[in-house]
Amino acid sequence: MKNKIQGLADLDRVIHEPARLMLAMILSTVESADFLFLQRETGLTKGNLSVHLGKLEKAEYVKIEKKFKGKYPLTICRLTPSGRRALSSYRSRMDKALGKRRGA
Amino acid sequence: MQAELKRVEQKVKSHWFKDGLGEVIGGLMFLLMGTYFALVEFLGAASLLGGLLQAGFIVVFLGLFYFGRQMISGLKTRHVVPRAGFVEYRVDREPQTGKHIGAAVFAAVIAAFVVFSIRIPGILNWLVVLTGLLVALMLLFAQLRAGGIPRFYFLSTLSLILGVAGGLTGLPDGYALGLYYASMGIVFTATGLLVWQRFLRENPNPAGPADEK
Secondary structure, three states: OOOOHHHHHOOOOHOOOOOHHHHHHHHHHHHEEHHHHHHHHHHHOOHHHHHHHHHHHHOOOOOEEEEEEEEEEEEEEEEOOHHHHHHHHHHHHHHHHHHHHOOO | OOHHHHHHHHHHHHHHHHHHHHHHHHHHHHHHHHHEEEEEEHHOOOOOHHHHHHHHHHHHHHHHHHHHHHHHHHHHHHHHHHHHHEEOOOOOOOOOHHHHHHHHHHHHHHHHHHHHHHHHHHHHHHHHHHHHHHHHHHHHHHHHHHHOOHHHHHHHHHHHHHHHHHHHHHOHHHHHHHHHHHHHHHHHHHHHHHHHHHHHHHOOOOOOOOOOO
């Protein structure tokens, strides 16, 4: 039977990367957010943000759509159900592992 | 990690209040409410126009609420989205019993307000106090829920003070309520404009569309 700390080895690396974790955490608290909002909240550069969103989209954790709000073109991002599940699973693994270490 | 997620959630929720537009428009709506109450008092319930205005309280209240929301939404789309981005808040899908009870209590208070103000004119001064308390509670709730908007503590305290002061003035009923709403309206508008000014300073309008990808 696996030790809880060993569960860290199976962490989802798409979510585990700090920038993507930030994005997933922000998107998990909203229905959707646009590129500019995410850029301001995370402090990432446009290029970096674009790359990380692309990776999350490729993993089907984030859905990206082009929309208009009034006259403004927006790149709207939302966490997909599988993205929410992945974040939730990541959180529970981390909480278990960190909880065990705190108790040790 | 749970605490960190909560912090992120609060920060995102407080984003809505960062530009102060809600307070500016809310303040203007409060000023109109103040004018409404003072006008009803001035015209008298016995006059045709005064009676009609009093009977139409709910329509006026809901109309201002709807109009205010539309204005805030329009202004945010035009001025806030290009500067700070767009966010659509998540609708709570968890059981909402607490919120439903809160909404029912609020509706009951509004209904009682209308009935009492028509039938028992003397009680209206107490309703100024009650109105001040309700607005104070709503502001406090918004601050606790979203976090990061400490000015709401000040506005909440002020609402309570103005409500109690309005109840003690001895002014005719409608004028006391009108005074409360007008005072709060001026304060809301003023603080909202200050916040709006700071928001514009900190978030200059980008030259072009900001989104990439």
